[in-house]
Amino acid sequence: MDKDPADTPWILLASEPGKWQKLSPIAILYFAERLIRQLASQFIYLLPALLVGYAQIRDNPGLWLPVLSALLTLVGLFAWLSFHYYRYRLYKGHLQIRSGVLHKKHLDLPFERIQNIKLEQPLYYRYSRHVCMLLDSAGSHKQEARIYALAQDFAERLKREILRQGGTTEGQQADKEADPAVTEQEKLLISRSVPDLVVHGITSNRIWIFLGGLAPFFDNLFALADEQLSRLGLDLDGLLNPAGQAWWQFGLYVVSLVFILMALLTLLSIAGSLIAFYGYRLTRSDDRYIRRSGLLTRHEVSMKLSRLQVIVRKQDWLDRLIGRINLKFEQLNANIEHTGAVAVSGKLMVPSIDEVQCQALIDDIYPSNQMAQIRYQGISRRFILRNGLLALLPFAGLTGILLFKGESQAMAVCASAYLLTLALIWQRWRRWGWAVDEEFVYLRKGLLGVDYYCFPFPKVQQTKFRQSIWMKPARLCSVTLVLASGGQTIPFLPEIDGRRLIDISLYQLERLKASWM
The missing domain is CATH 1.20.5 (Single alpha-helices involved in coiled-coils or other helix-helix interfaces)
Structure with missing residues (x-):
């Protein structure tokens, strides 16, 4: 019987770096779970048909058992085939991956292109102490590579080897982290308690987005709710009929139903916040910031300070009422797609902190910033x-x-x-507002809430000056400062201010001569 390759001693990769490696069989669970999530994401397209045929489904539940059994069989078969055809190896400074069942893929990723390596541990991997390794590179718009179901210790060694062979300074840092004495020197910057995450779930609730997505199905949903409530002895049509009752009674029923719906959706938002951020800890080790969190799937995301592009201080209207702030650090590849919004490699967020905690974190990264006290110019x-x-x-x-x-x-x-x-x-x-000093550009924008942006001049890669035929007579313009994390546009500036902002940006970029990454 062959030995599990995920538990193979490190000497195999050291002595035979060109040998193709197989995954641990436990990777089948990951492939199955990923396929089920993909199918669930397409469920919205089947929802109208299910709502229309609800009565038939209810009266004949046995018809769906063979369909469900066949579907689960196909998921299991496809997961096994995905595991069977997956191979990876380290070869001449490259990470190579072969995968795919119907569509064969061969990924060749040079070590020097790898910018971030993250470890992810789903709930079903905790007992066996396996993790998934995710790698991405600068300039990518999607996740570059994933290696599934590696033994945790083996994954740490593989991570250090990739960074070391890539010749990056982070590789040297990774070698230091191999020493437990050094790992203990990580400085805890902030952690989030369960009450903090509950507050975040309440303030980040997007009820209107959820309701907008359900708008086409309101008639079917109300019919389904009416049928279920009738079984409980409640007449929904009677309660929502203004002709058969006093106006105040009708209004009370409507307000009560809206409140119940909002409460249910808020509970869902709170559950999502707890699942994403449970056990949140943000630490610093030298010039690296490390975020660990997750209830069902544990995520470890690291950010090298030199790769930080922009700091975003976000406050929605409810956050402003209770004095809470969501702080985001956006680095390279802010548009990388990934399963789970909080695990997007381009962004590292600190949820629901107060003013003092927020300013302390900003000052830890950019001690000379003036985001809180600088005077902003309007448009x-x-x-x-x-x-x-x-x-x-x-x-x-x-x-x-x-x-x-x-x-x-x-x-x-x-x-x-x-x-x-x-x-x-x-x-x-x-x-809308903007300001500059000798080191940073500051932006302010929002609607009911207010967001503040701060980024150093060396992060500017490109400037754009726009002036429409309607702006030119009024001597107005729009200026866009392009960063590796995306563009930041200031509209309706006086033309003289717009050109001055571009000149200052390019001058400071040349004067400071700092790297954008």
């Missing part, structure tokens, strides 16, 4: 005029139709909606 009021006129076009068309039909009440509602839109445009203009 032109023509931002309001331009967006107000654009918003007026659909409202004007709708008002004309209503006027033709003599719908005076609907016209009043339409006018009120346009005034509300103008108020939101004004509020967005009021939030």
Whole structure:
């Protein structure tokens, strides 16, 4: 019987680096779980058919048992084939991976391109002490490579070997981390308790997005809810019929139902926050920041300080009410796709912290920053005029139709909606601001909440100056500063300020001569 290659002594890779390696059989669980998640993500497309055919499904549940059994069989077979055809090796400074069942893939990733190596431990790997290794490189828009089901100690050694052969300074750091005495020198910057994560789940709740996605299915959902409540002796049609009861009673029922729905969705948001951030710890070791968190799947994400592109201090309207802040550190590859929003390799977030904790973390990274006290310059009021006129076009068309039909009440509602839109445009203009000092660029924007951005001049890779035919007579422009994590645009600047901002950015970039990564 062959020995599990994930538990093979390190000497195998040291003496036979060109030998193709197989995964541990426990990787089949990962392939199966990933396929089930992919199928679940497509469930939304089947939801209308399931809602329409709910009665038939309920009356004939046995019809679906063979379908479910066949589906699980196919998942298991595909997971085994994915494991069977997966091979990886370290060869002449490259990581090579062969994979694929129907579509064969051969990945060849040079060590010097690897920017981050992260370890992920799903719940079903904890007992066997296996992990998944995820690798990405600068300039990528998707995850470069994954090696599944490695023994945890073996994965640590493999990580150090890849970084060492890649010739990076992080490789030297990885060698230091092999010494337990050095690992203990990690400085704990912040941790998050369960109450903190509950608060984050409440403030980050996106109820309106969820409801918007369900909008096409409201009729079916209400019919299903009515049927279930009728079994409990509750008449939903009667409760929501304003003709058969006093207005205050009808309003009370509606408010109660909305409150119950919001409470349920908030509980889901809290559960998501706990699953993503449970056991959150942010530590620092020399110039590396390491975040560990996760309830079901434990994630370890590291960020080298030199790769940090921009700091984002985010506050939604509810965060502002209770004095909480979400702090994000965006590094290279901010658009990398990954399973789980919090595990995106380009971003490292600290959830639900207060003002003092937020400023302490920012000062730890950029001691000379002035994000909290610098004076921000606003943008032109023509931002309001331009967006107000654009918003007026659909409202004007709708008002004309209503006027033709003599719908005076609907016209009043339409006018009120346009005034509300103008108020939101004004509020967005009021939030906009920008500032610079000798080292950093600062931006402020938002709507009901407010976000602050801070990044050093050397992170600017490209500048863009835009001036439309409507801006030119007013001597206005829009300026975009392009970073490795994405572009930051300031609209409706005075032309003289826009050119000055570009000149300052390029001058400071040349003067400081610091690396963008």
